[in-house]
Amino acid sequence: MNSHLSQTDLDRWNRVKARLRAEVGEAVFSSWFTRMELEGIEGDTVRLSVATRFLRSWIQSHYAEKVLTCWQAEDSDITRIVLTVRTGLRQPAAAAAKPAEPACEAKAGAVNGVNGVEPGRPQPAAQAPARPGMHEALGGSPLDPRLNFETFVVGRSNELAYAAARQVAGVRRGETMLFNPLYIHAGVGLGKTHLLQSVTWAGNAQPDSRVLYLTAEKFMYSFVSALRAQNALAFKDVLRGINVLVIDDLQFLQGKQTQAEFSHTLNSLIDAGRQVVVAADRPPADLETVDERVRSRLAGGLVVEIGSLGEELRLQILNSRVAAARAHHPQFDVPPPVLSFIAKSVTHNGRDLEGALNRLLACSKLTGAPITLELAEREVRDLVRPPDNKKIKIEEIQRIVARHYNVSRGDLLSSRRTANVVRPRQIAMYLAKVLTLRSLPEIGRRFGGRDHTTVLHAVRKIEHLVGNDTTLANEIETLKRQLQE
Ligand code: ADP
Numbered sequence: 001m002n003s004h005l006s007q008t009d010l011d012r013w014n015r016v017k018a019r020l021r022a023e024v025g026e027a028v029f030s031s032w033f034t035r036m037e038l039e040g041i042e043g044d045t046v047r048l049s050v051a052t053r054f055l056r057s058w059i060q061s062h063y064a065e066k067v068l069t070c071w072q073a074e075d076s077d078i079t080r081i082v083l084t085v086r087t088g089l090r091q092p093a094a095a096a097a098k099p100a101e102p103a104c105e106a107k108a109g110a111v112n113g114v115n116g117v118e119p120g121r122p123q124p125a126a127q128a129p130a131r132p133g134m135h136e137a138l139g140g141s142p143l144d145p146r147l148n149f150e151t152f153v154v155g156r157s158n159e160l161a162y163a164a165a166r167q168v169a170g171v172r173r174g175e176t177m178l179f180n181p182l183y184i185h186a187g188v189g190l191g192k193t194h195l196l197q198s199v200t201w202a203g204n205a206q207p208d209s210r211v212l213y214l215t216a217e218k219f220m221y222s223f224v225s226a227l228r229a230q231n232a233l234a235f236k237d238v239l240r241g242i243n244v245l246v247i248d249d250l251q252f253l254q255g256k257q258t259q260a261e262f263s264h265t266l267n268s269l270i271d272a273g274r275q276v277v278v279a280a281d282r283p284p285a286d287l288e289t290v291d292e293r294v295r296s297r298l299a300g301g302l303v304v305e306i307g308s309l310g311e312e313l314r315l316q317i318l319n320s321r322v323a324a325a326r327a328h329h330p331q332f333d334v335p336p337p338v339l340s341f342i343a344k345s346v347t348h349n350g351r352d353l354e355g356a357l358n359r360l361l362a363c364s365k366l367t368g369a370p371i372t373l374e375l376a377e378r379e380v381r382d383l384v385r386p387p388d389n390k391k392i393k394i395e396e397i398q399r400i401v402a403r404h405y406n407v408s409r410g411d412l413l414s415s416r417r418t419a420n421v422v423r424p425r426q427i428a429m430y431l432a433k434v435l436t437l438r439s440l441p442e443i444g445r446r447f448g449g450r451d452h453t454t455v456l457h458a459v460r461k462i463e464h465l466v467g468n469d470t471t472l473a474n475e476i477e478t479l480k481r482q483l484q485e
Pocket residue numbers: 147151152153154158186187188189190191192193194195317349350351354
């Protein structure tokens with residue numbers, strides 16, 4: 001990021017990105033815009049940069065207008081966007097030495113995404129599961145036909161969540177609910193929405209089943225607008241008339257009245273023997289904006305976490321994506337070494353995998369050139385996690401954190417629960433998670449044999465605090481710097 005940019009510029013840029021994300025949708029945004037950077041604002045001109053020439057031409061020919069209007073919504077003086085390619089120096093070390101010649105230039109014509117549709121734009125599938133119309137009539141959030149059980153790849157990190165979702169989707173009216181509510185949590189891009197929509201499609205394909213999928217935002221919005229139109233009762237009737245309620249991204253549920261309504265709906269559905277399925281980015285106990293009674297009700301069913309996608313699972317997902325894409329683009333051929341390169345180097349997030357394949361597909365469609373390892377390295381390098389410069393050891397983190405807070409390393413590993421030890425311990429766990437590649441269970445073991453959920457709780461706690469507490473944020477930055485020296 002550029003040092004001469006003011007905080008106001010950066011804030012404005014963040015708002016422009018948020019607008020852009022809302023306009024083009026998550027999948028398109030993550031394919032093309034995640035690593036776009038603001039270089040400067042001069043008079044009526046905004047300068048932005050991206051990592052490759054291909055990205056630049058693609059954005060220029062497809063999204064130039066959008067980017068400009070999003071800027072103008074923030075600042076009406078802006079009339080021009082200049083898009084440049086960042087020079088080798090600022091790119092991740094692995095790819096920096098490569099010549100910057102264009103891999104392929106975006107010329108014209110629509111290129112379809114890896115699933116045979118334009119990236120991020122859900123299209124009706126050829127054999128769309130039954131009765132999407134009814135779901136819409138109930139006011140459900142839009143469903144993507146690609147997100148179904150058949151396209152979900154099962155591995156160790158998600159098999160439990162998958163099995164529970166399947167079980168829940170197969171329950172008939174009047175049968176006993178085994179897991180109610182079913183609560184699935186995981187970080188971004190790990191397949192929560194995919195599983196929840198799968199439950200919805202599968203449930204609605206059954207003759208006497210009514211499954212409603214709502215994002216928490218849609219739930220709030222529907223309820224608030226029903227209140228305004230004074231037909232909240234009708235809205236409640238709709239909710240009570242369904243037999244499976246699926247709520248995505250519950251961490252966004254806010255507001256006293258909608259919370260109360262959600263709590264009421266949850267209780268009455270569960271008590272009436274209806275299934276509730278919920279996804280969020282954290283465990284129930286960490287849903288700070290949700291009130292205590294709802295949290296404990298949610299925690300009272302089955303709570304499952306989807307872990308990060310391991311390399312093997314990433315490879316399987318890529319393979320199945322390529323196979324799906326080939327149904328529409330038979331010439332799309334990604335050699336196995338390229339797939340293993342992507343599986344190895346692109347982060348554990350399913351969205352980045354999709355983004356990487358979308359770019360290769362766009363390249364292949366535009367130029368007809370074969371997809372080589374070199375081309376892949378060049379095109380996806382900004383999605384590649386930069387290599388760790390230095391291996392940081394957990395012991396060292398414990399030592400430095402203990403010293404900083406004037407406790408002993410033994411205190412951090414002990415079971416003492418006094419505040420002067422608990423917070424430093426949480427900070428050390430957090431640093432172990434963000435600065436090393438160790439898994440949560442492994443970190444737990446190294447902290448006196450604690451459970452991985454304790455580590456997860458610590459990490460989330462600190463992440464949350466850092467957002468509100470600049471003193472703590474600065475302390476953590478200082479600790480990080482010491483460790484990385
Ligand atoms: P979340 O809702 O957890 O943020 P999504 O369900 O939107 O994540 O998943 C992000 C992308 O990764 C989607 O394109 C999804 O289809 C894909 N994905 C994630 N997990 C899997 C999986 N196990 N099998 C196939 N695709 C997956």
